[in-house]
Amino acid sequence: MSPLRRFLYIAIAWISFTLGLIGVFLPLMPTTCFMLLAVWAASRGSPRFALWIREHPRFGPAVVAWEGERAIPRHAKWLAAGMLGVSILVLSLTVAVLWLKLALIVGLALLGAWILTRPEPALGR
Structure with missing residues (x-):
């Protein structure tokens, strides 16, 4: 290299x-x-x-x-979900362009769903 x-x-x-x-x-x-x-x-x-x-x-x-x-610890999942929820709330109150607001909210919600459906580490169970 x-x-x-x-x-x-x-x-x-x-x-x-x-x-x-x-x-x-x-x-x-x-x-x-x-x-x-x-x-x-x-x-x-x-x-x-x-x-x-x-x-x-x-x-x-x-x-x-x-x-x-490819696992995410439970505490990290909940923290990520909480932060995504706060972000969605802020976006819903601050973004004026409707299509952009909806696209961002849907994208963050899908990201949250993906994070929450990842397995938890075997040692953390």
């Missing part, structure tokens, strides 16, 4: 990790999806960084559950 390509993967991994870290403190900012992107990019650019994320006590279990089982 060229040094430039490796650098780009590492940059994507660090940016994604930082955004995921911000998501821990900002309710409407996702965490897990950014951590998954960070692990994917780090696996290509810095396997040591990817391993560190997988072994991290806060972020690792959700990443490992998704990679191994």
Whole structure:
């Protein structure tokens, strides 16, 4: 792999990790999806960084559950559903264009349904 390509993967991994870290403190900012992107990019650019994320006590279990089982822990499902519900409420009160409002609400509702129907990790049951 060229040094430039490796650098780009590492940059994507660090940016994604930082955004995921911000998501821990900002309710409407996702965490897990950014951590998954960070692990994917780090696996290509810095396997040591990817391993560190997988072994991290806060972020690792959700990443490992998704990679191994395509599973989402119950608490993450409920948190995601709650945040999607808040987002739908905000959209319904702030977006003026009806077709856009409906499209966004339907999209978020479908995303919520998809998240809630994912299995839970075997260790979390």
